[in-house]
Amino acid sequence: MTGVTMGINSPLAGYLLVAALLFAIGLAGALVRRNAILVLIGIELMLNAANLNLIAFWRYGPHPEALTGMMFAIFSIAVAAAEAAVGLGLVIAIHRHTDTTDLDKMNRMKG
Amino acid sequence: MATSPLFTELDQIFIILRDWLVGFLPAALRPAAGVVLCVIIIVCLFPGLFALTTVFERKGLGRIQNRLGPNRVGPFGFFQPIADGIKSLTKEDIVPFSANAVVHFLAPLSLVVAVFMEFAVLPMGRNMVLVDMDAGLLFFFAMSASTELSVFMAGWSSRNKYSLLGAMRAVAQMISYEVVLLLSSVAVVMITGSLSLSTIVAAQNSYTGIFPHWYIFTPWGLAGFVMYAIAATAETNRSPFDLPEGESELVAGYHTEYSGFKFALFFLGEYLAMFAISGLGTTLFLGGWSAPLSFLTFIPSWIWFFSKVMLSIFVFIWMRGTLPRLRQDQLMNFAWKFCLPFTLLDLMVTALWRFMGEGWLRWVVSTAILALAYVLMGRMGMRKEHFGPRRYRYAE
């Protein structure tokens, strides 16, 4: 199992492509959907794609024992949790205020 | 330690059996086959245990409520679960018209699968753990956290306001108490320095004189265990924390719209969760499969594990028979205003314990801190505004 592989057929490329695709899907979700919650879901997917990148680089990078990518991913998960909490809290607050979660209708700064 | 080979063989009888059975297969398949065998055993064993428990529960509750309980099917009504099983298998599976059929179908399934997964990391005896994972405890909690979503799926897909309300309550309650559950377990992790459940048990498997080094016999461990027990009761939606299924107010909570085999799956899931969480509690605080007194080690380890689990189950049943149900706000207040701070304090005390080193002083200090905090917070919690009559704010 030990050793080094090179090139496009390495597993890393596969993970990175999956991550890129997931990122694009998340971005598409954030861009095309009306609902603010769906946009948040899209952003979560993007974050997850980034995490997958980090973990993949950690796994196939030169110094996995340094744990850098892993730590990044763990902290990113923690931060994403906070982000989700605040984001959804905001959505709920806005919904209470304007009675909509439609981003197309949410373009005023004034309450 | 039981030195006699007979006792050792008895202790390891399941391992020996497995190796013997797997031995018939080619060497390449042996590890996989061993795992599959264990999975099959778990999947068969615990539902069996579940069947037994239902009888015990009903009879025990009957005893507590001064009545007989089931006594018609088989000797002393012991075949009652078989009858129940046949009944639920043959009943019509009703899916409400407006229900979301796919989610409605997936909910009980995902629940039971997730709960079954929890057993994978529980050491049920010496060397008797399916996967000795490095992050076993985390795995356990990850799996138990996934059950919440199943509950929500069940409640939401039924298209029934009682179901939805019950599911929301259940999820809110499970999330709140999961924090307490996790944090009270972290105390054990702090002392053991490992998330692996078998390591945790091994750390408790030694004796001073005849007394074991179980974590429940330390101040922080006792406090942690009490918190764990409370949170576990709530996490499994058992009485007195069974609001999500409060029959009197919500019909039956999130499984109102389930019938037949799916209902049985929920029922199974609930009891399996109970077993799993009791098993984890046993592992964390009650020394897992280790014997309670040093001269009892000749009795096979798995007997100890299962008797401890069954003892916990008995306590669950006992509480159900004795305690009245809490109100939703009391439940939440209790979780966030008493359990959580107290558990955090317990963590701090554990750290203190860890760093004070051997000696009687740490016993005194941690006991004092915890007792004081318990009394103070208890007094604060019992103030009128928390448990008194409540003004309701109705939905807009």
Add this chain to the structure above:
Amino acid sequence: MQESGAFTPQFATSAITGILWLIPVAPMVASGVIALLKQPRRKLAAGLAIGSLSISLLLSLVAFCHVVAGWAHGSVIREFVNFTWFRFGSSTVDLGWVLDPLASIMLVMVSFVGLLIFIYSVGYMAHDENFTRFFCFLSLFAGAMLGVVISNSLLLLFMCWEIVGLTSYLLIGFWYQKPSAAAAAKKAFVTTRVGDVFFLLGIVWLFSQTGTLLFYNHGVGSLEGLALVNLLSQHAGLGLSAAGAIGLLIFAGAVGKSGQLPLHVWLPDAMEGPTPVSALIHAATMVAAGVYLVARVYPLMQIGAAPGGTTTALTVVTWVGASTAVFAALIAVAQNDIKRILAYSTISQLGYMMAGLGLGGVAVGMFHLITHAFFKALLFLGAGSVIHGCHEEQDIRRMGGLKSDMPLTFVTYAIGMLALCGFPIFFSGFWSKDGILEAAQHWDLSKGPFYLLVFGALLTAFYMTRQVCYVFFGHWRGHGSAHESPKVMTLPLAILAFFAIALGVIGTPAWPWFHAFLSNRAASFDLHGFAEPGLGLLMLGSSCVVFAGLGLGWWLYGNKSPKPEAPDALEKSAPWLWKPLRDRLYIDEFYGVTVIAFYGWWARVADWLDRRVWGGIVAVIAWLFGLWARLNRFLDVDWVDGGFDKTCEEISSGGGLLSRVEGGRVQNYLRILAAAVVALVAILLWSSRP
């Protein structure tokens, strides 16, 4: 930088000096915590305040015992801890605290009396809505006062002094919804500020001369030999050395705080505050702060005096004190508000203290301060108890006969009153006042202060008798019925009463323990102290004066209980005397027509200047600019704008185009962001192609 005097054994700091800062800090911290409490947490607030002050008292007692022990072993205890607050250029501003006999005795007095008043307040303020706020201020006040006592730096002292001023403002105006209380608070604040300006000038002068504001610092402090000799050698005019002049400036601050003659007007008005505040301000702390300050900087004033002689500065102090003593006593004779009488009596007694300082030195003045603190606190708390019992009635004409309704209050009040009058032998006031009189008698410069003070003693006895007759004798003239106050209020009274009697013991001529303690001599019990020439005569004389005052008072007012509306007995016999006294000798009015009128006039002048002169100039300039502007406009509109307007229109339409991007649609932003990322990555990749 912690610089403690560890290198000479005499200055070695002890453990208690090291933690001396805790004494003021404990109540201050409590105050901070109380400030965060909600209104209903009354018990907690009171508990915090009382608890913290108890800690202070405990530490003060330890400090006191430490000093006494050192003194008993014959060594001078003067321990201090100094540290640098900040430095600018080559000079440093140092702060520090000191423990010496003066500070230790003040600490014990302030924290003890303060504690009793705190306890009393629990009862007195029990029904007040802003109970927690009250204790917050009270704690801050006590903390700041204790800070004044222990500071070893004039600057730290000044800071605490100002906090004292601030909290006194807050406390006097505690019931700020009463306009009179708000006005009184303002008056107190502004009037004391006048003194404080001089005080600050003194500080600055001292700093510029000596380069340090520390009192004691291993011989280089501002109150120690080198600096004093330096200050003495400079002349400030009017026959004053720089030391004396600075001392007088600082004394001006004390005049403001202690309500001495020209600046006394705020003190009677301060009675608008709750009674415990009056007790705290007028007995133990704020007013004593002035006297304590003078005692603290005494070396500044005293330096240059021949043995047994005096200096200009001390002469000024003496005369101010003596005249205040008589002046305030005179006004007190004709007041009808129970607290106002006490306030004037306080001013008068402070005059005694100042005179004592000027005539006889630190010990004489401070002894009167200590005894006065106890019996005046007693009187104020007693008055509070009376007011409380009479349903917030303060007019003594509407009381009467309370000696049977409020027996405990009566007994304690009577003790306080006799102590204040200087009733012979048994009461502390007698010994402390006699000390001052004796010093006055031996003053070489003039006998004036002596006569003034004797007259003041007579008046004191007279007006106190009048008050007690009105309040406790005769029959009840108010509304409803009076009732005795609760235990939490009477207990402090009893304790204070005990001390009002017992404290005299430590300052009798036979056993001048107090004086010895403060001046670092050994004290011995020696009955021959009484045999000093003239002393017996003096004691006899002053007793006679006191008896005369008591008798006169009783003769005029005893047991008569006149109608509230009826004219006063003194008014009937000497209306020409009564009226000016009742109207407080027109000092307020005098200030009204002089100082305040002057400021009003000055403000009007400034206003006129503003409107007419400066306004006119500004108008002319504005007109000129207007002219210039018109010229400019002509140029602009007809010459420049042609091209400029077009540009502006272009820019604004471009802005309109861009503003579509910022339409408040989150997804648009995200879209642009993502498109930019695409472009960026594409460029990067393209450019990095091999």
Add this chain to the structure above:
Amino acid sequence: MNLVFYLLAALTIGGGLAAVLLKHLVHCALATTVAFAGLAMLFLQLDAQFAGFAQILVYIGAVAILIVFAILLTRGSELPKDGVFSRSWFVGLVIAAGVFAVLGWAVLESMRALPQQTAVPAVTVHDIGIALVGRYVLPLEIVALLLTAATIGAVIVAMHEKERPR
């Protein structure tokens, strides 16, 4: 690159697609959960046990629940009247496709000659713990602070404004 990877990748991508495309918000949320689970299993595939379990615990146990709660609280479970896609959805789609294109390009471009470790890293949970409270203790503390702040912030933001006394 084995079968398991392809299956998991398909599961994840499928979950993600469903999350973005499904009409019903709750379905979207559940599909997101599938994507989360697939990702967690990809993490396990990458020998990152701890991260994988943390992913399940945090995303399925908490974030997904939060999302469904938010959906129910904002009445998002009812279908909107005027379509689920925003007005200029096509632009968004094009941009997302562009992002995928450049990312994929970048991946393929950089993979050409990159040496890669294939040995399974010998990292235990214990190592992670040591790293967390050792080298990464400051980020850990900051994240703790952030989570506290976020908790408080979320509570305040979503809290009912106090009804004014009438």
